[in-house]
Amino acid sequence: MSEPATTPEPRALNFIEDIIEADRVTEKHQGRVLTRFPPEPNGYLHIGHAKSICLNFGLGIRYGGATNLRFDDTNPTKEEQEYVDSIKADVEWLGFAWKAEFYASDYFQTLYDFAEHLIQIGKAYVCDLSEEQIREYRGNFFKPGQDSPYRNRDAAENLDLFRRMRAGEFPDGARVLRAKIDMQSGNMNLRDPLMYRIRRAHHHRTGDAWLIYPLYDYAHGVSDAIEGITHSICTLEFEDHRPLYDWFLAQDTEEKFFQRPLPRQIEFARLNLTYTVMSKRRLLLLVQEGHVQGWDDPRMSTISALRRRGFTPASLRNFAERVGVAKRDSLTDVALLEHAIREDLEKTAPRRMAVLRPLKVVITNMAEGETHWLELANHPDPVFGTRKVALTRELWIEAEDFMDVPAKKWFRLAPGAEVRLKGACLIRCEDVIKDTNGQVIELRCAWDPASLGGDAPDGRKVKGTLHWVSAAHAVEGEVRLYDRLFTAEDPMDVAEGGDWRDTLNPHSLDVLAEAKLEAGLAEAQPGERFQFERLGYFCTDQDTKPGAPVFNRTVALKDSWARAEGLGK
Ligand code: ATP
Ligand code: MG
Secondary structure (H helix, E strand, O other): OOOOOOOOOOOOOOHHHHHHHHHHHOOOOOOOOEEEEOOOOOOOOEHHHHHHHHHHHHHHHHOOOEEEEEEOOOOOOOOOHHHHHHHHHHHHHOOOOOOOEEEHHHHHHHHHHHHHHHHHOOOEEEEOOOHHHHHHHHOOOOOOOOOOOOOOOOHHHHHHHHHHHHHOOOOOOOOEEEEOOOOOOOOHHHOOOEEEEEOOOOEOOOEOOOOEEEOHHHHHHHHHHHHOOOEEEEEHHHHHHHHHHHHHHHOOOOOOOOOOOOOEEEEEOOOOEOOOOOOHHHHHHHHHOOOOOOOOOOOOOEHHHHHHHOOOHHHHHHHHHHHOOOOOOOOEOHHHHHHHHHHHHHHHOOEEOEEOOEEEEEEOOOOOOOOEEEEEEOOOOHHHOEEEEEEOOEEEEEHHHEOOOOOOOOOOEOOOOEEEEOOOEEEEEEEEEEOOOOOEEEEEEEEOHHHOOOOOOOOOOOOOEEOEEEOOOOEEEEEEEEOOOEOOOOOOOOOOOOOHHHHEOOOOEEEEEEEEEOHHHHHOOOOOEEEEOOOEEEEEOOOOEOOEOEEEEEEOOOOHHHHOOOOOO
């Protein structure tokens, strides 16, 4: 686990905290706060889940309570152990510890028993309509529902059929168990919703023990109530399901199944981010169709991708805190997420020099083999210490720091111009070597030895400062630059007939395989973070091999996207 999350700074309470505080005043739960994070293990968690994790675990911490991790594994066809493992790793990495690890499948027997109870009290029935007929009978907002012809089966017949459903006497889809509520309700969710269906599918935990599986709306609230959850926080689309949540729990008429008091469902607005899709189903498609290289491709919105890209747990927690808790859906600017990581790395990432698109500089008035060891600060904060960097006759600078025919206000290198090499000296460009195609391949420069350490003693003004690396000492590495994965602010908001994948950014990945890095970066360990002077924050990738480092750009120093026109950088 990374550094653990602690109680956040004091601030105005959000509406969920208002509810919890009010419950504490009335002693509804005897001061207890127990929340849960209930992912379905059908994919990797994304930044939206991070918001929900920070919210649920944050409330547990704030109120001296706790949070359960519950895998909502009622849909056997889509769930896998790989996803369970990744979810646990992500929650821990975010800095949270759960009180207990549960699975909705742990409750299959209780869910079954409670369903029999509902049948016995006349509140559930076995229906032989096909799922399509059930849809038709249900009507819609304008059209009243119609009772299923099986609605009035008596309890004994329902019990017999339900037991035989469980025993495997009927084929998949032949029958379902439905709650008997109100086919005329204005709330579609209350028009005799499905509770169980027959599905011969192997379950990642219960194997082949069951061939009927409970549906989400039934299983979810019941699982909360079995665990004694006090506040069950979910996203807004479940607001209309709340009457159903409460209805199921109210059927425990003899108080045999659930802890008291019953949990309360509270809805908040889900996180949506610009230039991002955020649904496990769509993220899975991006992986399956090869638009990205995997769930942890640093362009993805998954927690594992953000981790690989160099985001810190603290930056994600701060981001979640800043987004806040709202009752209305909105679109959060991804720039806020980028701001959160810049703010963190500004304080914590040591500075290094790296040249991404190298251009050779030869200092003609420096002898071959001459080496000046400079002591460069690792960070503006002196506690980070210093490192030794070699200045030699042959150097690499960034190709884009030279302009043969300089534009107005060009303060970087150009024929005859003088610039500062960061922390080293002043150089003046005296000659430009080109190949037969007219491509600049080398700059011949003269240095001012009196400027060693940075500036000339005569105080002459030199505006441009470039980063550089000694050619004799440089280590070669790969640097991966990322742009937004989508060109549309809201990829889901596509014109009719269009597809959200049409808005994929074809330039979202730029691999620079021949970057020249200062020598110390050869030993960078996967996950280590740096600021490369003038270029941004970078994190060593897991593809790094000894002597062949690979870096991901986490984020540029300033928002390059906003400045650039179109997709170029
Ligand atoms: P997805 O469609 O991405 O699979 P989901 O809501 O179906 O999302 P679950 O695994 O069921 O995913 O969600 C676990 C918890 O995370 C739920 O409480 C859910 O409300 C919450 N959650 C999911 N997406 C978001 C989001 N974008 N913002 C905030 N909370 C979210
Ligand atoms: Mg889901």
